[in-house]
Amino acid sequence: MYSAGFHPYPDEESFWGYWSKQAILGGIDLDVTPLYKDILKLLKDKRTFCLSTNADGQFQKAGYKEEQIFCTQGDYFHIQCQKACHQRTYNAVKLFKQMDQARKNCQIPTYMVPKCPICGGPMTMNLRCDQYFVQDEAWYQAEKRFGDFLNEALKSQKNLLLLELGVGFNTPTIIRFPFEKLVKENKQVNLIRLNLNEAVIPESIEQQAVGINKDIKQTIKDLHTVLSGI
Structure with a gap:
């Protein structure tokens, strides 16, 4: 389409x-x-x-x-x-x-x-x-x-998490590259990159970022399961 x-x-x-x-x-x-509703439930208590x-x-x-x-x-x-x-x-x-x-x-x-x-x-x-x-x-x-x-x-100076959902290389200058720059320049900023095929993390920020190469729907369900047990 x-x-x-x-x-x-x-x-x-x-x-x-x-x-x-x-x-x-x-x-x-x-x-x-349903995925969007699950994402918002995951973030309901956060700014x-x-x-x-x-x-x-x-x-x-x-x-x-x-x-x-x-x-x-x-x-x-x-x-x-x-x-x-x-x-x-x-x-x-x-x-x-x-x-x-x-x-x-x-x-x-x-x-x-x-x-x-x-x-x-x-x-x-x-x-x-x-x-x-x-x-x-x-x-x-x-x-x-x-x-x-x-x-x-x-x-x-509080922790800031960038939750990146399915951002590839079609328009990387809007979210993907700026997020990497934010992480690189700020120690309190971390990145979770969810992407089925393009979850690679640059070496320069690998201590503050994680890439999950998996279907986002399943990953969000896994996060709900993990957080519900904490």
Whole structure:
């Protein structure tokens, strides 16, 4: 589904015919998976913040507070001007549901194709894929909350655990590499990297980090079992 989003669709009717369906299946109508609930149960008594590159809203659906989440790459629920002529995003959930009802032969009717209310040009998903990704006011507010949380945690000199879940090398500069840098520069910071195939830990931080090369669902269950016995 993700790869299909980069297909060179022949027209906007086909583009939105696809993306409205992906938004429905991958976000709007997607129920929360048990794994996310298990993760939050594991962290329920801790002060936490979630930095995420996911676009499906699973943490919010699991009950995590929105003000404790920073989704850096956008989501399946908002659209923007394709050329970012202004820094604002628009909630498109209602529109996507209407498109889903009207779609025929993988296309939506021409009259439903969204246009930018400022420049009149094409709209697109608010998902980071090029230099035109819109970072609106809500994005910067979330960034600040994450920065404030991190700064407070580091200044307190208390132990800070970075729990990294399934972060590979697609966009490593957002979470994976910055987390390694935080560990390397701060003795009170530790890292648990959960990744089925890419859990390798650099030698420079191996005293403060552990990589678990196993299915995250099973690992979270194991952690629950261990902690319940303490």
